[in-house]
Amino acid sequence: MGIRIKFWGVRGSIPSPGPDTVRYGGNTICLEARCGKADRLVIIDAGSGIRSLGNSLMAADVADGLREVDIFLTHTHWDHILGFPFFAPLYIPGMTVRIHGSSSYEENHLEKVIGGQFMYRYFPVRVEELASIIEYVELGEGAFDLGEGLLLRTKRLNHPVSCMGYRFECDGKSFATVFDMEPFQNLFEAEKSGSAFDERLAREGEETAAEQNRLVETFYAGADLIIHDAQYTRREYHTARKGWGHSAVEDVIEAAQGNRVKRLALIHHDPERTDDQIDELAGKFHTEGSSDEVMDVFFAREGMEITL
Amino acid sequence: MERSLQRDSIPTNRIERYMARMPSLPVTVNRVMEICNSPSTSPYDLNRVISLDPVLTGQVLRLVNSAYYGLRNEVTSLPRAIIMLGMNTIKNLVVSSAILSTMSGRDDVHALDMDAFWLHSLSAAVAAKRLAACIKIPAENQEEYFVGGLLHDLGKIPLNSLFPSEYAEIMAEAPQKGTDLCEKERKFLGIDHTQVGGMIAEKWKLGVAIEDCLRLHHESLSASERNVDRVRIVALADLCARRFGPDNAGTCCFDEEAVDMMRLALSIDQTDLDDLRETMADEIEKAMIFLHIAGGDHGDKD
Ligand SMILES: [Zn+2]
Ligand SMILES: [Zn+2]
Numbered sequence: 001m002g003i004r005i006k007f008w009g010v011r012g013s014i015p016s017p018g019p020d021t022v023r024y025g026g027n028t029i030c031l032e033a034r035c036g037k038a039d040r041l042v043i044i045d046a047g048s049g050i051r052s053l054g055n056s057l058m059a060a061d062v063a064d065g066l067r068e069v070d071i072f073l074t075h076t077h078w079d080h081i082l083g084f085p086f087f088a089p090l091y092i093p094g095m096t097v098r099i100h101g102s103s104s105y106e107e108n109h110l111e112k113v114i115g116g117q118f119m120y121r122y123f124p125v126r127v128e129e130l131a132s133i134i135e136y137v138e139l140g141e142g143a144f145d146l147g148e149g150l151l152l153r154t155k156r157l158n159h160p161v162s163c164m165g166y167r168f169e170c171d172g173k174s175f176a177t178v179f180d181m182e183p184f185q186n187l188f189e190a191e192k193s194g195s196a197f198d199e200r201l202a203r204e205g206e207e208t209a210a211e212q213n214r215l216v217e218t219f220y221a222g223a224d225l226i227i228h229d230a231q232y233t234r235r236e237y238h239t240a241r242k243g244w245g246h247s248a249v250e251d252v253i254e255a256a257q258g259n260r261v262k263r264l265a266l267i268h269h270d271p272e273r274t275d276d277q278i279d280e281l282a283g284k285f286h287t288e289g290s291s292d293e294v295m296d297v298f299f300a301r302e303g304m305e306i307t308l
Numbered sequence: 309m310e311r312s313l314q315r316d317s318i319p320t321n322r323i324e325r326y327m328a329r330m331p332s333l334p335v336t337v338n339r340v341m342e343i344c345n346s347p348s349t350s351p352y353d354l355n356r357v358i359s360l361d362p363v364l365t366g367q368v369l370r371l372v373n374s375a376y377y378g379l380r381n382e383v384t385s386l387p388r389a390i391i392m393l394g395m396n397t398i399k400n401l402v403v404s405s406a407i408l409s410t411m412s413g414r415d416d417v418h419a420l421d422m423d424a425f426w427l428h429s430l431s432a433a434v435a436a437k438r439l440a441a442c443i444k445i446p447a448e449n450q451e452e453y454f455v456g457g458l459l460h461d462l463g464k465i466p467l468n469s470l471f472p473s474e475y476a477e478i479m480a481e482a483p484q485k486g487t488d489l490c491e492k493e494r495k496f497l498g499i500d501h502t503q504v505g506g507m508i509a510e511k512w513k514l515g516v517a518i519e520d521c522l523r524l525h526h527e528s529l530s531a532s533e534r535n536v537d538r539v540r541i542v543a544l545a546d547l548c549a550r551r552f553g554p555d556n557a558g559t560c561c562f563d564e565e566a567v568d569m570m571r572l573a574l575s576i577d578q579t580d581l582d583d584l585r586e587t588m589a590d591e592i593e594k595a596m597i598f599l600h601i602a603g604g605d606h607g608d609k610d
Contacts, residue, residue, distance in 0.1 A: 103375065103376060104397075105367075105371050105397065105400070105401040105404070106404070107328070140374070140375030140376050140377070140378065141375070141376070141377050141378030142375070142378050154378075155378075156376070156377060156392075158394060159394070160394060160395075160396040160397075161394075161396060161397065162376075162397060184391060184392075185391070186391065187351040187390060187391055187395065188351055188352065188355075188387060188391075194350070194352070196350060196352035196353070197352075198352065200447065200448065201352070201355070201387045203448075204385060204387045204388060204448070205387055205391055208387070208388045208391040208392060209391055212391070212392060
């Protein structure tokens with residue numbers, strides 16, 4: 001019962017195989033969640049980790065009759081979608097794969113981006129040749145009943161493309177995904193020295209950024225687990241990585257701590273980050289707990305499984 | 309008028325389809341492209357170029373107020389929208405609107421002179437913001453009046469683009485006979501630009517305050533109690549833009565009596581109105597410099 005989560009890919013930006021990433025893993029983001037009595041399958045993101053997940057589903061669930069799969073894409077950047085054509089259930093006749101993702105200013109953008117990967121110049125199989133049916137569901141901010149006792153809440157995050165945070169609730173347990181995400185910034189403050197600086201805009205920018213960051217915190221507050229972008233350290237973030245759309249470990253921990261989060265999984269590891277470096281960060285930031293007072297903080301590792 | 313449409317065949321579905329892909333104004337296109345293609349776009353420049361175009365402003369506010377965000381209150385401020393949506397999304401949204409504008413081309417037979425339309429919209433925006441200051445609207449809320457003025461005639465764009473020949477006839481007749489443009493629009497098309505403006509504001513979820521500005525600026529006495537001052541300010545700004553502004557948006561002749569009535573209803577001094585002329589001229593000039601377009605002959609276009 002409750003919710004079980006498995007990490008099939010934890011890396012950000014680009015798959016990073018090699019001797020330095022064997023322990024935490026080099027595949028880009030893909031999570032599997034099993035929810036409630038029905039063991040309802042929810043997949044989050046289709047990074048390169050989804051290939052192994054697909055194979056595992058083929059061996060068990062698909063053989064047992066699974067014919068519907070729900071994938072929730074946080075956003076359409078490459079590292080979060082590049083594994084999709086290699087997701088084996090796509091090639092099973094009678095399979096329906098529903099892709100949920102953030103709406104954009106463009107109509108049918110999910111279909112354009114995801115379906116667009118099946119073009120002969122990128123990939124040898126055309127969308128028309130897939131045995132399965134792909135359906136696209138574009139989401140705005142809100143609350144959705146997914147059936148079988150599974151509830152979904154969505155919140156837009158700050159990233160250089162439309163990006164959605166997901167919060168799933170089932171059997172009184174909950175987890176939230178907060179990636180890719182950089183805290184909302186007051187863009188009008190950055191140019192204080194510039195001739196265009198306008199105090200009124202800067203004040204409004206300050207209020208807006210603070211309010212949106214508060215809303216993100218409210219969105220994940222009280223969750224049993226949050227899985228949060230923490231690609232950088234604070235020092236790295238402040239050296240030329242502002243505006244790239246990712247968060248710093250220290251900031252994430254600080255924000256989560258004040259919001260009754262029980263466990264915090266840090267994810268979207270930088271492709272340059274070696275296992276030893278992550279261990280070193282873990283030595284600094286890891287805490288064990290899983291209660292409101294002492295939060296369990298850890299760096300997500302490929303293959304890791306968590307039961308809520 | 310053989311070509312005029314039947315009153316009962318209001319082409320609202322065509323208008324709604326057009327609304328989803330509305331091109332920005334030709335006058336801002338080049339600068340929009342330049343700013344959005346720059347790798348180091350300043351948020352101030354982005355804010356500025358959007359705020360000079362009623363379509364772009366509307367599109368950005370539409371996105372932030374649509375199902376996109378689960379907001380309790382409408383966002384009517386561009387800087388807010390820029391931070392919430394992020395520079396990248398805004399730049400791409402704005403560019404796609406600008407590209408539509410380059411595709412629709414300037415050489416279509418359109419009744420509405422788009423440069424004149426731009427001048428009128430911006431003049432009304434500047435006037436509305438200034439008049440808001442005159443009636444002691446706090447500084448942080450004056451921008452909403454600017455937006456109301458900027459967008460007030462937005463409903464003309466779909467009518468002009470979708471029914472160019474009908475609209476040309478409407479424009480040719482309206483000023484001469486001194487009758488109301490809205491009346492002519494309704495006669496020929498079965499719908500007028502304030503109704504279309506109301507549709508846009510509703511569909512784009514711009515909020516009742518802005519919706520009332522678009523819908524009621526020609527009948528400002530019908531505004532609801534809550535928005536009556538705002539609608540009157542925009543209505544007066546519209547009249548002043550026609551009186552002092554360098555444009556001819558073709559709405560109707562300037563009406564001295566209407567200005568006086570509106571001015572008195574809002575308790576605005578005549579001297580404040582006199583000051584408006586200079587303010588508008590200054591702001592238009594600044595905008596033209598910012599957009600890198602030559603001023604000059606815009607003043608004596610008729
Ligand atoms: Zn990413
Ligand atoms: Zn990304």
